Amino acid sequence: SSSIVPLPAILRxxxxxxxxxxxxxxxxxxxxxxxxxxxxxxISPPRQHFATDPSANVLSADVECLKWQAYLALRGVSEVAxxxxxNPAGAPGARLPALQVPGISRSVLAAREIPTWVDAKLGRxxxxxxxxxxxxAKARDESRAWVALLEGAVHAALILHNGQPPSESxxxxxxxxxxxxxxxxxxxxxxxxPPPLSGLTSLLPPYGERISPSNIQLQYQTxxxxxxxxxxxxxxxxxxxxxxxxxxxxxxxxHTLLNAxxxxxxxxxxxxxxxxxxxxxxGIVQPAFHIASRS
Amino acid sequence: xxxxxxxxxxxxxxxxxxxxxxxxxxLSIxGHFSIEETANPDTSPSGQLPYLRHGxxxxxxxxxxxxxISRSKIAxxxxxxxxxxxxxxxxxxxxxxLVEAQLGDLVAYTFYxxxxxxxxFTVPTLSAHMSIPQRYFVPGRLRELHRPRLExxxxxxxxxxxxxxxxxxxxxxxxxxxxxxxxIAGGGVSGKGGGAKRKKNEGNMKMAFVREKVLETARRPLSxxxxxxxxxxxxxxxxxxxxxxxxxxxxxxxTSPTLSSLSSQTNPQNLTxxxxxxxxxxxxxxxxxxxxxxxxxxxxxxxGYAAAGLTKGKDEGRVGWNxxxxxxxxxxxxxxxxxx
Numbered sequence: 001s002s003s004i005v006p007l008p009a010i011l012r013x014x015x016x017x018x019x020x021x022x023x024x025x026x027x028x029x030x031x032x033x034x035x036x037x038x039x040x041x042x043i044s045p046p047r048q049h050f051a052t053d054p055s056a057n058v059l060s061a062d063v064e065c066l067k068w069q070a071y072l073a074l075r076g077v078s079e080v081a082x083x084x085x086x087n088p089a090g091a092p093g094a095r096l097p098a099l100q101v102p103g104i105s106r107s108v109l110a111a112r113e114i115p116t117w118v119d120a121k122l123g124r125x126x127x128x129x130x131x132x133x134x135x136x137a138k139a140r141d142e143s144r145a146w147v148a149l150l151e152g153a154v155h156a157a158l159i160l161h162n163g164q165p166p167s168e169s170x171x172x173x174x175x176x177x178x179x180x181x182x183x184x185x186x187x188x189x190x191x192x193x194p195p196p197l198s199g200l201t202s203l204l205p206p207y208g209e210r211i212s213p214s215n216i217q218l219q220y221q222t223x224x225x226x227x228x229x230x231x232x233x234x235x236x237x238x239x240x241x242x243x244x245x246x247x248x249x250x251x252x253x254x255h256t257l258l259n260a261x262x263x264x265x266x267x268x269x270x271x272x273x274x275x276x277x278x279x280x281x282x283g284i285v286q287p288a289f290h291i292a293s294r295s
Numbered sequence: 296x297x298x299x300x301x302x303x304x305x306x307x308x309x310x311x312x313x314x315x316x317x318x319x320x321x322l323s324i325x326g327h328f329s330i331e332e333t334a335n336p337d338t339s340p341s342g343q344l345p346y347l348r349h350g351x352x353x354x355x356x357x358x359x360x361x362x363x364i365s366r367s368k369i370a371x372x373x374x375x376x377x378x379x380x381x382x383x384x385x386x387x388x389x390x391x392x393l394v395e396a397q398l399g400d401l402v403a404y405t406f407y408x409x410x411x412x413x414x415x416f417t418v419p420t421l422s423a424h425m426s427i428p429q430r431y432f433v434p435g436r437l438r439e440l441h442r443p444r445l446e447x448x449x450x451x452x453x454x455x456x457x458x459x460x461x462x463x464x465x466x467x468x469x470x471x472x473x474x475x476x477x478x479i480a481g482g483g484v485s486g487k488g489g490g491a492k493r494k495k496n497e498g499n500m501k502m503a504f505v506r507e508k509v510l511e512t513a514r515r516p517l518s519x520x521x522x523x524x525x526x527x528x529x530x531x532x533x534x535x536x537x538x539x540x541x542x543x544x545x546x547x548x549x550t551s552p553t554l555s556s557l558s559s560q561t562n563p564q565n566l567t568x569x570x571x572x573x574x575x576x577x578x579x580x581x582x583x584x585x586x587x588x589x590x591x592x593x594x595x596x597x598x599g600y601a602a603a604g605l606t607k608g609k610d611e612g613r614v615g616w617n618x619x620x621x622x623x624x625x626x627x628x629x630x631x632x633x634x635x
Contacts, residue, residue, distance in 0.1 A: 137522070138522075142386065145386070145392065145393040146389045148392045149393075152392050153392060187440075188444045190444075191403075191444060192403075193441055194440075195336060196436070199337045199342070200336055200337055200433060200437070200440075201335050202337070206436060210342040212356065215356045215359060218358055222358070223392075225385075225388075226384070226385035226388035229382060229384065229385040230382060230385040232382070
């Protein structure tokens with residue numbers, strides 16, 4: 001009717017048989033946790049997430065995710081929701097964990113942005129402290145060495161025991177390891193790098209990786225003994241007055257090791273101070289998290 | 296008395312654990328061991344050098360060797376870590392992990408990632424000790440072994456910025472052609488015309504960026520270790536420990552890679568490392584580390600390596616027992632037969 005050119009009557013009569021209905025707008029589905037007022041941490045699933053009472057275990061089975069959970073809890077952040085139904089490809093950098101912050105923007109932060117967010121939330125800047133929460137510069141520097149130890153020898157032992165059964169025999173290893181076109185994560189972790197299974201000087205093309213489980217086990221045992229000796233009876237590692245980033249990392253590894261296959265768990269269980277320390281810190285970390293609800 | 300024989304890479308060692316094992320044994324059991332230089336790590340139970348034979352026992356890896364020697368009852372044995380308390384031993388373990396990881400990356404970067412060094416030093420050095428045909432493919436295999444880790448830590452950037460666009464990822468077993476982290480090797484860009492000039496400017500910028508990235512990566516662990524050492528002669532007390540030995544081995548390879556004074560033979564090829572950016576960094580900014588390395592070496596060989604009386608032992612063939620670090624012996628057979 002508002003058209004400049006009037007519609008012919010015959011067409012109007014024809015269109016009468018095809019009325020136009022306008023339906024009300026359909027609102028888009030609510031984003032998961034859109035109404036949440038607490039931050040949501042996307043993590044890898046906990047070890048027993050199929051248990052009858054899934055809320056009982058909110059600690060991720062992945063060391064990296066657990067490290068950041070511990071960091072948040074030890075920095076004093078509480079009431080953090082958890083999700084583990086997110087594909088890592090959907091997180092920033094295609095890696096978990098990621099932190100979805102509440103608010104209008106509902107932005108998702110990568111792991112490296114979490115400390116900055118925590119500083120802003122708590123209104124203080126622990127990492128800006130000259131010693132990063134450690135006792136002094138010497139302790140701060142020593143923390144770097146402990147990080148190297150954990151992310152080296154201990155992590156290698158975790159990867160080894162979570163993968164194929166270790167074997168000292170080259171022939172047995174040949175049965176277990178398929179032809180690997182891409183280097184394994186151990187190749188990028190061990191120094192010096194493992195030689196090929198077929199031999200470095202062999203005329204055969206390089207095949208597989210020759211990992212020495214006994215060497216990895218030896219370094220792992222030494223690392224655990226050293227951790228225990230260094231902790232002693234201190235409340236926090238390196239004698240700090242409060243929890244630090246190193247404590248978060250150590251908790252992540254200890255908790256994972258205590259839920260790992262036999263040889264790894266047994267070695268930690270021999271050290272009563274480490275077991276007691278992990279139990280105490282778990283009591284701080286676990287209550288800070290709850291499973292996000294779909295509302 | 297059964298002799299201890301240490302099997303290491305030929306000098307210059309190119310691999311810090313071989314040098315560290317040599318220094319450790321010289322401090323722990325001086326005069327009670329011999330060395331055998333071999334370019335065939337497949338004879339080792341772990342496929343890596345160094346390894347040690349003591350009678351029927353074979354021990355592979357530096358950590359296992361250190362543990363075995365510390366518990367051994369060889370005549371004249373000195374435990375280099377005996378004066379450390381439990382906390383210091385724990386600190387020693389942690390710092391050793393940092394040295395092996397981060398300084399080990401710098402050593403591997405120096406010998407394998409920098410194209411000029413790999414072509415003009417590493418390959419000729421290794422090839423001189425290998426027979427045909429191993430000399431044509433083993434250096435390349437070693438380079439590829441180090442590549443995943445160096446890529447993971449950002450110390451591998453084999454990018455082509457040659458003037459004619461050639462170069463690429465040189466996998467030529469006879470030597471990489473002027474690429475790699477050539478920003479520091481000084482791989483020049485040649486060409487004609489304005490396009491070549493633009494490429495040259497881009498290449499120079501990339502060289503400078505890569506150089507700064509590498510130096511920044513090197514500066515971090517060196518700063519930590521320099522602060523740890525401070526102005527003391529050794530890290531703990533007044534004697535060298537396993538940590539001092541490990542640190543010195545890495546610094547020596549970064550600052551004095553030819554180690555002509557350590558070699559029992561002259562360096563017939565008169566090889567030198569063409570590109571030593573990390574050596575320059577250590578000398579300029581961390582001289583205490585260089586002095587510490589030299590001090591440890593002088594402690595081990597006060598009259599020089601040749602005068603130490605280390606003789607090359609003979610390969611006695613296969614042995615039947617491997618030491619796995621536990622009390623007693625594992626009883627596992629050495630799985631790898633000796634290579635011819």
